Amino acid sequence: MSIKPDIVQRAEQPYIGVRGTVTMDTFAKIADRIPELIGSLIQQGSQIAGAPFFRYTQIDMDHELEVEAGIPITAAVDIQGDQFTDVLPAGRYVSYTHIGHPDQLADITGQLVNWAAEQGLTLDNTGQRWGCRLEILKTNPTVEPDMTKWETELAIRLAD
Structure with missing residues (x-):
């Protein structure tokens, strides 16, 4: 598969x-906390400004991730x-929207970094530390339970 990212x-x-x-x-220890965050905002009557996301701040795929x-x-x-x-910091980001199972995201992210x-x-990274590396969850799993149809935007900030 060949991806065609954008700079946004x-x-x-x-x-x-x-x-x-x-x-x-x-x-799942961190992913399962998203409903709690949404519930907290709804309870306060706060306005949600966009889709939930995961922000990776440090990545060592062989050991641990700070997320x-x-x-x-x-x-x-x-x-x-x-x-x-x-x-989340302003700036230019390499962005690509993937439609498919979340298990494919590690490979797609590798392609994005290579591109x-x-x-x-x-x-915007120093070794395993990232300034802003995001997976933005565009699909509500309660509306679309088929994970092969989920839409996830990958966005990684550029160093400039």
Whole structure:
């Protein structure tokens, strides 16, 4: 499969999130927190500003991943427990939308990183640490339970 990414400009985006250190086998530990975040925002009457996402801050596929689950917000919110608020940074991003099972995302992300290198683009990372590397979950699994039809935008900020 050959992907055709875009370069997009993204504005700064506030969000509420939770973070954790997981492996590929324990990823659900962070992924399963998205409904809790959405529920917290609904309970407060807060406006959700976009699709839920995972933000990868450190990746060692052989060991552990530092990952945040986040929900974009329009205004300040009250946080509970280990929740936090932060801002996704503005900038130019390499972006590609994948339609298919989430198990394919590691391969697709590899293709995206390779494509950027072939184009002479520098990604915002230092080794295993990433400035802003996102998987944006465009499909609501309660509406579309067939994971082979899920739409996920991969977006990685460029270093410029």
